[in-house]
């Protein structure tokens with residue numbers, strides 16, 4: 001099994017979470033895979049070295065399938081369910097500039113830092129970052145499926 005750590009995180013921390021079926025966006029970073037979150041923190045610090053007056057702000061971590069389907073229907077996402085947010089290995093980020101939420105930070109620089117640290121960004125979603133490459137997603141979904149049905 002290639003992604004046993006992610007399967008275990010999903011099974012131990014996400015399925016039992018009170019946010020599991022939340023229809024509202026979730027920002028709880030405890031639902032992120034810890035090794036993914038650690039890399040994010042490192043990248044955010046790199047960003048702050050260049051832009052000391054800004055912070056990177058996580059707008060969404062875990063996402064329930066209920067909310068994912070809502071996003072799909074309204075065109076906010078291309079995925080109907082079991083997106084990478086659902087497994088705690090994706091985050092959406094924006095910025096805090098003068099303590100205000102902003103989308104006008106330097107996404108190009110931040111995305112470059114993400115890539116340099118082996119994270120995956122999407123061409124079609126500026127603020128999205130995830131732990132595994134897109135072509136690996138179905139492998140992960142299969143592994144999680146068999147892991148939780150064991």
Ligand SMILES: [Zn+2]
Pocket residue numbers: 085090091092125127128129
């Ligand atoms: Zn996203």
